[in-house]
Amino acid sequence: MADYQIRHCERKLEGGIYTETYKALSTAEPCSFVNTPTRLTFPIHFSGGGPGESIVSIGDQVAKRTPIIRCHSGIIHVASRAGIVVDITDHAMTHPSGERSSCIVIEPDGSDTQESLNPLSWPFDANTLRDRAIEAGVLGLSGASFPSLKRWIDGTTTLIINGAECEPYITADDTLMQIDTHSMIRGAYLLSQALDIKTIVIGIENNKPEALTAIEGVLKQYHSNCFFDIVLLDPKYPSGSERQLVWLTLGIEIPTGSRSVETGVIVHNPGTLIDLSRAIDGKSITDRLVTLTGQALARPRNVIAPIGTPITDLIEAAGTDPELLDSITVGGPMMGFAITDFAAGITKTTNCLLARSVELQPESPCIRCGACATVCPVRLQPQLMLFALKGGALNHAIHEGLTDCVECAACDTVCPSHIPLAEWFRLGWFQTKEISAKRLRSSEARERFETRNLRLKRIAAEQDLKRLTRKAKSSEALEKARKAREAAS
Amino acid sequence: MIKRPAYPPRNTAIVMRSVLISLIPGIVAMTIFFGPGVLFNLATSIFTAVATEALCISLRGRALMPRLRDLSAALTGVLIALSLPQAAPWWLIVAASGSSIILGKHLYGGLGQNPVNPAMLGYALMLISAPVAMTTFWINPLTTPSISAAWAAYVGQANDALTGATMLDLYRTQFLSLTAIEASDHPLFTKAHLGLIYGYEWVALSYLLGGLWLIYQRVITWHTPVGLLATLIVISAFFSIDPDTATPVWVHLIAGAGIFAAFFILTDPVSGATSPRGRLWFAICVGVLTYSMRTYGQYPDAIAFSVLLMNFTAPMIDHYTRPRIMGHESSVKGSGGR
Numbered sequence: 001m002a003d004y005q006i007r008h009c010e011r012k013l014e015g016g017i018y019t020e021t022y023k024a025l026s027t028a029e030p031c032s033f034v035n036t037p038t039r040l041t042f043p044i045h046f047s048g049g050g051p052g053e054s055i056v057s058i059g060d061q062v063a064k065r066t067p068i069i070r071c072h073s074g075i076i077h078v079a080s081r082a083g084i085v086v087d088i089t090d091h092a093m094t095h096p097s098g099e100r101s102s103c104i105v106i107e108p109d110g111s112d113t114q115e116s117l118n119p120l121s122w123p124f125d126a127n128t129l130r131d132r133a134i135e136a137g138v139l140g141l142s143g144a145s146f147p148s149l150k151r152w153i154d155g156t157t158t159l160i161i162n163g164a165e166c167e168p169y170i171t172a173d174d175t176l177m178q179i180d181t182h183s184m185i186r187g188a189y190l191l192s193q194a195l196d197i198k199t200i201v202i203g204i205e206n207n208k209p210e211a212l213t214a215i216e217g218v219l220k221q222y223h224s225n226c227f228f229d230i231v232l233l234d235p236k237y238p239s240g241s242e243r244q245l246v247w248l249t250l251g252i253e254i255p256t257g258s259r260s261v262e263t264g265v266i267v268h269n270p271g272t273l274i275d276l277s278r279a280i281d282g283k284s285i286t287d288r289l290v291t292l293t294g295q296a297l298a299r300p301r302n303v304i305a306p307i308g309t310p311i312t313d314l315i316e317a318a319g320t321d322p323e324l325l326d327s328i329t330v331g332g333p334m335m336g337f338a339i340t341d342f343a344a345g346i347t348k349t350t351n352c353l354l355a356r357s358v359e360l361q362p363e364s365p366c367i368r369c370g371a372c373a374t375v376c377p378v379r380l381q382p383q384l385m386l387f388a389l390k391g392g393a394l395n396h397a398i399h400e401g402l403t404d405c406v407e408c409a410a411c412d413t414v415c416p417s418h419i420p421l422a423e424w425f426r427l428g429w430f431q432t433k434e435i436s437a438k439r440l441r442s443s444e445a446r447e448r449f450e451t452r453n454l455r456l457k458r459i460a461a462e463q464d465l466k467r468l469t470r471k472a473k474s475s476e477a478l479e480k481a482r483k484a485r486e487a488a489s
Numbered sequence: 490m491i492k493r494p495a496y497p498p499r500n501t502a503i504v505m506r507s508v509l510i511s512l513i514p515g516i517v518a519m520t521i522f523f524g525p526g527v528l529f530n531l532a533t534s535i536f537t538a539v540a541t542e543a544l545c546i547s548l549r550g551r552a553l554m555p556r557l558r559d560l561s562a563a564l565t566g567v568l569i570a571l572s573l574p575q576a577a578p579w580w581l582i583v584a585a586s587g588s589s590i591i592l593g594k595h596l597y598g599g600l601g602q603n604p605v606n607p608a609m610l611g612y613a614l615m616l617i618s619a620p621v622a623m624t625t626f627w628i629n630p631l632t633t634p635s636i637s638a639a640w641a642a643y644v645g646q647a648n649d650a651l652t653g654a655t656m657l658d659l660y661r662t663q664f665l666s667l668t669a670i671e672a673s674d675h676p677l678f679t680k681a682h683l684g685l686i687y688g689y690e691w692v693a694l695s696y697l698l699g700g701l702w703l704i705y706q707r708v709i710t711w712h713t714p715v716g717l718l719a720t721l722i723v724i725s726a727f728f729s730i731d732p733d734t735a736t737p738v739w740v741h742l743i744a745g746a747g748i749f750a751a752f753f754i755l756t757d758p759v760s761g762a763t764s765p766r767g768r769l770w771f772a773i774c775v776g777v778l779t780y781s782m783r784t785y786g787q788y789p790d791a792i793a794f795s796v797l798l799m800n801f802t803a804p805m806i807d808h809y810t811r812p813r814i815m816g817h818e819s820s821v822k823g824s825g826g827r
Contacts, residue, residue: 367561
């Protein structure tokens with residue numbers, strides 16, 4: 001039996017909101033598999049892990065788990081089902097931009113051929129584990145899906161399993177924690193062993209009793225030398241945001257501008273740990289659990305679908321005709337984004353498809369009522385940031401704390417003027433990044449320019465020298481000739 | 490009992506409507522004690538404000554309905570009508586209400602853009618340009634006028650018998666040479682009215698009731714009213730050590746616009762400070778200024794000028810009262826954006 005304790009969180013989230021969770025919608029029916037779709041699409045640059053390149057060509061026969069995309073960051077994505085690469089073309093994809101980009105299109109042939117990697121056997125070190133995660137395409141499933149390897153550096157003392165799925169509607173992590181509890185605990189444990197971590201904190205909201213029971217059940221039979229610290233959280237949005245979760249469970253405020261890993265804490269979602277556990281067994285990531293939910297779906301539920309499955313197929317699987325829907329939200333109602341082209345395939349980060357009709361309230365001017373500031377989990381003054389951003393004073397907005405915004409959109413929810421505040425802050429954040437990138441580019445350009453000038457100067461100097469020597473030589477020769485002539489005469 | 494909502498209203502129109510509803514007890518009390526002129530003023534002021542708002546919006550080429558529906562102009566109209574003398578002639582109301590919408594709001598870009606409180610701007614403008622009307626047309630609560638008398642005042646034939654100086658004004662002018670005991674012989678303090686004592690405190694209490702309801706509904710926070718009223722109490726109590734020269738605490742609290750302003754004027758979110766701590770400081774400063782101006786200044790009541798002055802400092806207060814952002818070692822102070 002593993003050493004564990006269950007405790008109630010003693011800290012209270014400042015700000016944040018209690019909302020109707022609508023979680024029961026998707027948990028009424030049990031989680032199920034979907035039929036293999038007729039087409040699977042894999043965006044080459046937007047599958048997670050950054051831009052990459054295709055390592056298959058049209059007409060290739062691929063098996064399940066045959067690598068098809070290699071990202072420049074090293075991450076490898078595999079075919080989620082066996083089939084034929086029928087096309088590599090511009091295709092709709094699940095991305096906030098709504099843009100099309102080149103995708104690999106695979107038509108599954110229904111065969112069961114598959115490849116796998118060699119299973120890792122304990123003991124292995126952090127590097128081996130890291131390389132395996134890259135090879136198997138395990139992404140840190142939280143948020144921006146940057147490769148989880150970045151977080152794995154030495155000096156981490158605590159692993160937090162983020163079981164606080166605080167966004168309304170989504171039950172993907174909750175379900176995973178119930179159906180794959182053992183894999184999750186195993187992934188967390190092996191990761192902790194490789195990184196020499198002694199404490200594993202499980203942050204879970206107290207509205208998930210089934211998941212808690214499942215975790216307890218596994219821990220009772222699990223042999224480990226780690227201490228499992230289960231923290232029951234108040235179901236207040238956004239407790240599951242990384243910074244908030246670290247503070248709630250450990251009381252550590254992650255300093256502004258740094259990541260949790262720099263304070264010795266790594267945070268992973270249940271899904272990441274389960275994927276990691278599979279990767280250790282040699283299984284690259286081919287499927288993921290997606291919550292299909294919303295009042296517009298006839299049979300909302302959780303499904304396990306191959307990555308690349310078109311959204312149309314999933315809407316149909318939820319018993320609704322995709323023709324009836326205008327748009328669907330990918331992710332939760334708070335932080336998700338809408339897409340309208342349902343031909344797009346799901347990616348490794350698609351945790352929820354939400355179909356509901358939202359009454360869009362007309363926006364009116366900000367009256368500085370400050371309601372947004374009272375719900376901000378990082379104590380920002382969104383009304384002042386908005387004022388700065390609308391006036392184009394990006395520097396001022398940064399001064400007000402723009403870069404500390406966690407984009408949880410709690411402010412949007414309470415704004416009486418229905419201003420899309422989080423959208424503004426996201427835009428401001430992009431502009432900030434653009435400016436720093438531009439600055440970097442311009443300093444690079446300056447450097448290039450200066451080196452070029454130096455090189456030109458050097459070349460000129462060399463040529464001068466050459467000319468001088470040549471001149472000197474020729475005058476020397478002339479002199480010699482003159483002397484010779486003189487001597488001769 | 491209506492359940493207390495967990496969050497402020499999620500619609501600007503509901504915010505404004507709540508404020509309007511919470512003013513009803515105050516309006517009723519005003520009408521009882523100061524006569525039906527209050528209602529004439531209200532009707533005129535609301536009509537002028539909404540009409541001016543509509544005119545401005547259409548001149549600016551904006552969509553009319555979304556802005557009119559948010560009730561902000563109507564609220565400005567109500568606030569200004571309640572601030573002006575009850576026996577004021579109609580032109581004073583029209584001028585105050587119209588100028589507060591034009592000069593106080595739309596010259597700066599409409600809702601949400603005004604640096605100062607529109608109602609107080611209209612009030613101050615009238616106080617400067619029509620000082621006689623603004624200081625003498627106050628109804629004496631002992632002589633509540635009939636409808637016909639109120640109408641006469643409304644059309645510009647004010648009856649001197651009905652009006653008089655306000656209590657704050659009395660303390661500044663007539664009571665200066667009197668001791669506290671002599672001052673308490675004034676008919677305003679001795680004559681009972683409608684079985685109650687005198688009008689001012691019932692009006693103040695009605696506003697207080699509405700204000701508390703606003704706090705309960707989370708439309709406003711406690712910071713502003715507590716800041717202003719506590720400051721007025723503390724300062725006037727301190728100076729009341731000598732009761733013969735000082736204006737008593739209760740006069741400061743209820744005789745002027747104290748409670749009305751604390752709950753309905755200073756709480757204008759657009760022109761005030763925006764963080765809770767900022768609001769507290771804003772209200773405290775208004776309290777200090779109000780006391781100083783009431784005691785040493787030219788005008789009997791000073792809420793309008795204090796609020797206008799402090800409105801201009803609101804951005805600075807916002808800068809210096811920022812809470813510490815999570816992950817920062819200390820709060821970011823001062824102005825940003827070089």
